[in-house]
Amino acid sequence: MANIRDVAKAAGVSVATVSRYLNNKGYISEEAKRVIAEAVEELNYQPSMIARSLSTKQSTFIGLIVPDIVNPFFPELARAIEDVALAYGYTVILCNSDEDLEKEINYVKTLQQKYVAGFIVATSHAEVEHYMGLDIPIVAIDRRIHSSIPYIATDNREGARIGTEHLLESGCKNILCMRGPSGLGPADDRFAGFNDAVKGKDINTHIIECPFQFDVAETMVKKVLAEVSIDGIFASSDVTAAGAMKAAYSASIHVPSQLQIVGYDGTMLASQLTPGLTTVAQDLYRIGAMAARMLIKLIEGQELTEREVLIPAELLIRQTTRSEA
Structure with a gap:
């Protein structure tokens, strides 16, 4: 692979002149520009973008x-x-x-x-x-x-409200909210949207705080399913919803006839699961x-x-x- 010295040698000019040409700095004669351009093309020289950024303090x-x-x-x-x-x-x-x-x-x-x-x-x-x-x-x-x-x-609060409303409209009366980590903006907004939807409704809610990790979600939902009766889950991500689906399968709970689940994000994962995951999709x-x-x-x-x-x-x-x- 050609370097700047090879270009300078082929063009018959100094390395400093080639450097000025490449960085568009300082005076260079039209003849020098011509021979350097020819050498660059002939040698198929590709200047190092990192080197150029270090010299110009700018980069792409x-x-x-x-x-x-x-x-x-x-x-x-x-x-x-x-x-x-x-x-x-x-x-x-x-x-x-x-x-x-x-x-x-x-x-x-x-x-x-x-x-x-x-x-x-x-x-x-x-x-x-x-x-x-x-x-x-x-x-x-x-x-x-x-x-x-x-x-x-995304307007996460409104998105979570819409997703939770869908569970309510589908007949869910005992809903588990798998909220994301407290203090994380999107997770807090989605939890607020969930609360907006259930406020004043004659339903039972259960709340767990779950990181956006499949294995942790599966373990946490297995524990909930063994302890309380729920018929709906609002999960703060598609990943945690997928973990909930696996937990339901392990407990021989049929989705959606016995348990309905709504995820959040609208990732490709949601469409690839079986059954396909209902989700609040972000663009x-x-x-x-x-x-x-x-x-x-x-x-x-x-x-x-x-x-x-x-x-x-x-x-x-x-x-x-x-x-x-």
């Missing part, structure tokens, strides 16, 4: 930090972000923090040192000081970081694409017409709920 790299790449919600978001970024000439660097604050902070520091052009972040932590001092653009997705940072997400591609466009506008010095965007959710009715009571 975007850092994307997510808390759990195993959760199917985040790969679908990442796909949209990458598609839009590539269309605008940017490359996405995906970082999975594993919900580890120290790991997340290290990613931020490392990418900042590499002069990334900006960040798109979905953090699961309340501590956000490591974002506040950055002098590069940031856009938050799915969960707020700070009022000063642009943010795009994940739209969220990711809008986040990428917002960030690129900020990188390129443009003003945002909106700094906070909430996208409506949609109930997708499949086979884990009954169409009538």
Whole structure:
């Protein structure tokens, strides 16, 4: 693979001249530009984007930090972000923090040192000081970081209300709410939406706090099913809903004739389960694409017409709920 010295030798100029040409800095004669361009084409030279970003303190790299790449919600978001970024000439660097604050902070520091052009972040932590001092653009997705940072997400409270209302309309009287972790914005909003739906209704509710993890959800729901009688579950994610479905299967409880289940997110997982999972769907591609466009506008010095965007959710009715009571 050719390097900058090979280009300089083929063009008959100095390495410094080639560097000025590649970085569009300083004076270069038209003749030097011509011979360097010919050498670059002849050698099929591809300049190192990282090296160029170090010299110019600018780059076309975007850092994307997510808390759990195993959760199917985040790969679908990442796909949209990458598609839009590539269309605008940017490359996405995906970082999975594993919900580890120290790991997340290290990613931020490392990418900042590499002069990334900006960040798109979905953090699961309340501590956000490591974002506040950055002098590069940031856009938050799915969960707020700070009022000063642009943010795009689904209207989670309204989405959860719609999903819970569907269980009520389908005849559920004893409903388990598998709320997400307390203190996490989307989880708190969905729990609020659940409460909006059940407030004043003549039903029994049971609440458990469950991380967005399949195995943990399965274990927790097995315990609930062994202790109380429930006929409906509202889960704060498709992953935890899938865990609940497996727990019901293990307990020989038929879905949906004996137990109805509604998930949240609208990931591909929901349509691939048997029976198909009724879920409150987020427009994940739209969220990711809008986040990428917002960030690129900020990188390129443009003003945002909106700094906070909430996208409506949609109930997708499949086979884990009954169409009538």
